[in-house]
Amino acid sequence: MSIDQSHGHPGSDVATTSEGGLPERFENPGLEPHRHRMADVDPKAAKRAERQVAALFGLSTLGTILFVVAYYAVSIEGDSWAEIARQLRISTTLLGIGLALATFGVGAGAVHWAKTLMPDEERIELRHPMRGTDEDRDAALDILREGSAEAGIGRRPLIRNSLLGALVPLTVGPAIVLLRDTGPLPGNDLSTTFWKQGLALVHDPITDPEGLGRKIKPEDLTIGSVVHVLPEGIQAEEVEHPLDEIAKAAVLLIRLNPDDLDEVSRAGAYEGIVAYSKICTHMGCPVALYEQQTHHLLCPCHQSTFDLKQNCKVIFGPAKRPLPQLAITVDDAGYLVAKSPFTEAAGPSFWERG
Numbered sequence: 001m002s003i004d005q006s007h008g009h010p011g012s013d014v015a016t017t018s019e020g021g022l023p024e025r026f027e028n029p030g031l032e033p034h035r036h037r038m039a040d041v042d043p044k045a046a047k048r049a050e051r052q053v054a055a056l057f058g059l060s061t062l063g064t065i066l067f068v069v070a071y072y073a074v075s076i077e078g079d080s081w082a083e084i085a086r087q088l089r090i091s092t093t094l095l096g097i098g099l100a101l102a103t104f105g106v107g108a109g110a111v112h113w114a115k116t117l118m119p120d121e122e123r124i125e126l127r128h129p130m131r132g133t134d135e136d137r138d139a140a141l142d143i144l145r146e147g148s149a150e151a152g153i154g155r156r157p158l159i160r161n162s163l164l165g166a167l168v169p170l171t172v173g174p175a176i177v178l179l180r181d182t183g184p185l186p187g188n189d190l191s192t193t194f195w196k197q198g199l200a201l202v203h204d205p206i207t208d209p210e211g212l213g214r215k216i217k218p219e220d221l222t223i224g225s226v227v228h229v230l231p232e233g234i235q236a237e238e239v240e241h242p243l244d245e246i247a248k249a250a251v252l253l254i255r256l257n258p259d260d261l262d263e264v265s266r267a268g269a270y271e272g273i274v275a276y277s278k279i280c281t282h283m284g285c286p287v288a289l290y291e292q293q294t295h296h297l298l299c300p301c302h303q304s305t306f307d308l309k310q311n312c313k314v315i316f317g318p319a320k321r322p323l324p325q326l327a328i329t330v331d332d333a334g335y336l337v338a339k340s341p342f343t344e345a346a347g348p349s350f351w352e353r354g
């Protein structure tokens, strides 16, 4: 059965297959008559649409400005954890609103522009060999030039300028913010964490505000329990950069049946309770998904999977190193404490890492 290549032309026939498998032919109805939009026929409506597009691009510019201002203006500091958590909430909310407005403004403006002002004449293009003739290619170029002229980039300076005014800050603003976050070089700062021998494991106040600074005893944990912990004292006032320290020292504490652990994991565990860095060795996302049946830890960012039974060996995904284990024991009062600091740097690779 051959297919008619003039598909889409009124009056031409198109081959289909009937239920019985026999070819049928029907009249190609062609395109419906083109319907003009308000902006095509009414210059006032076109001007109104132009202003609406410009307003949406302007909204995007404001969103980017809000994003950059919020990044610098809201400092995540405070005298208490409640204050820091509040600042963090304000900062992320403003950053989110700013970025949402910036991307929404550009996207909605472009869609509105295309729907109201750009040419919307339906055209039919015949099927043809992949490479057209030179005449066809020249004609296509003419159509593109004509389309770009009709799109009105040159004729509508308000839209062009407001689009530039939205796109330039949208690309440059976040780029500056991101670049600022890449420096300064960390040196050896990432090789060590706050953990020291004898420091107690305490509830992470950000994941567990109720448990603020509370120490943990082995009997607090049943098999399968997962607790997010930090070293005792990390939130003390004299700690210079507490958020940076927390970012490196966050640990997951999990209780398993000791028989499920291999020899190496058991050496750093206490009665089946194991502690591992929560910072993914791929790109540093928090590894916080624990699968109780398989004893796997999953990083939500790129699905690296670590096997707790085998000292957090990587069994899937892009991470190249196991999560470092924090060896633990109990102190005289029966609280869980670090037996030693991490024996290797937590988190992803970095230049100075050995």
Ligand code: FES
Binding pocket: 280, 281, 282, 283, 284, 285, 299, 300, 301, 302, 303, 304, 317, 318, 319
């Ligand atoms: S950051 Fe964890 S898998 Fe990429």
